[in-house]
Amino acid sequence: EFARRLQANGVNSDRVRTLHTKTIAVKEKNGKTDLMLKSSDLTDTETIRAAIRRTARETGVPCRMVVVDPYSNYCGDIREHSKHENRRVLMPIKRIANEEDVAFILIEHYRKGLGTDALNNVSGTQALGAVMRCSWGLFVDPDNDQNRILAAAKGNSLINPTAVSFTIEKPDGRVSVLDTEIPHNANYYTLRQIQAEQQAIRGSGRGRTNDKLKAAIDFLMRELSHGKQNRSELIEKAAEEDIAKRTLQRAKDELQLVVTSDGKYVLWGLPPDDNEVQNNECQK
Numbered sequence: 001e002f003a004r005r006l007q008a009n010g011v012n013s014d015r016v017r018t019l020h021t022k023t024i025a026v027k028e029k030n031g032k033t034d035l036m037l038k039s040s041d042l043t044d045t046e047t048i049r050a051a052i053r054r055t056a057r058e059t060g061v062p063c064r065m066v067v068v069d070p071y072s073n074y075c076g077d078i079r080e081h082s083k084h085e086n087r088r089v090l091m092p093i094k095r096i097a098n099e100e101d102v103a104f105i106l107i108e109h110y111r112k113g114l115g116t117d118a119l120n121n122v123s124g125t126q127a128l129g130a131v132m133r134c135s136w137g138l139f140v141d142p143d144n145d146q147n148r149i150l151a152a153a154k155g156n157s158l159i160n161p162t163a164v165s166f167t168i169e170k171p172d173g174r175v176s177v178l179d180t181e182i183p184h185n186a187n188y189y190t191l192r193q194i195q196a197e198q199q200a201i202r203g204s205g206r207g208r209t210n211d212k213l214k215a216a217i218d219f220l221m222r223e224l225s226h227g228k229q230n231r232s233e234l235i236e237k238a239a240e241e242d243i244a245k246r247t248l249q250r251a252k253d254e255l256q257l258v259v260t261s262d263g264k265y266v267l268w269g270l271p272p273d274d275n276e277v278q279n280n281e282c283q284k
Contacts, residue, residue, distance in 0.1 A: 005173035015059045019051045042068065043076040045092045052100050062101065069107040072123065086127035094131060106132070115256040116194065116271045118153040118186035129154060137186035141165060142196060147178060153186035161185070187271055194254070216243045216251035221270070228260065228269035 006013050042048070048066070055063040068074055078085040097104050111123040118137045119129040129135055135154040141147035151163035163182035166175050199214075219238055223229055238248045258269045 008172040008174040015061060017051070017055045017058070019048070041074040041076040042071075042089050042093055045096060048093075049096055049100065052096070052102055064101070065103045065105060067105045067107065071106040071108045071128065080123075083127040083130075087131060090127060090131040110137075115254070116187060116191050117256050118151075118190040120256070121190060133157060135186075137189065139186075139189040139193060142189065142192040149182070149189055151182075151184060151186040151189050163189070212243070212247050213250055213254070215241070216247045217254060219243055220248070220251050220255060220257070220268070224257070224268065224270045228258075228267040231259075231266040231268050234268060 003013060006016060052063045052066065072080060075086065075089050078089060080086075093104055096102065106128065108128060109123045110121045115121060119135055120126060121137075122128050122135075132154065133156050134152070137151050137153050139149045139151065141149050147165055147167045149163050149165055152158060152161040155161050162180060163184050164177060165179040165182055166177045168174070169176055194217075216238065219241060220234070223234060223237065235245050235248060238245070252268060256271060258271060260267045260269065
């Protein structure tokens, strides 16, 4: 399937190599010899570097891209949610990328229960977003579920990035680009997805609790659409619309509002708008 899709999109498959992740290892114990399967992963930097150079020799052109799909399957024997342990895996890979002039594309799934910060929705750890130079999110187009959207979540080297709309043609899997100038980022499409999910919950009639949470989310989005607001005043306004303080707090957590202070009052605000892209690392 993978090879067929490459061919459908005009990729020269002679220049593509797959790094097999299973190797045979010999284990000797008490005079006995056992054969076992050993998985190669991103901690096996010598194998990865050798594969990059071997690809260049075999194809006659430099290897310029390594795709890891999904990252969680190849991060080694670490705690997936540990930022420190993930950085120990990722930093050597970053060095290989710099030294071999290769781009690493690490693919990972979204976690369940999305927040409005697209970069923090990656399954596992925030270390991925912190170490990566760029991060992009893939979404179903909220205006046409036959299309897909690729939108920036982070871009240390991107200036005013735009989202890309595309569709995948059947049956061969050819990608047709529809628009490359969409002025929204991943946070925008994450918020649209949350709204769609909340609407589906509301429409399914799965209880009054979900209806109240949806109302609280709608209230905060409306009130904060023009900027930060005093938390106490928001609570008072919400009470006038029969929204309990506890429900408002749940909606605040769901939207991952930005909490600040002006020195006198606590302020709530929406995350960066769709014209901003997060930069968690300073450019060097």
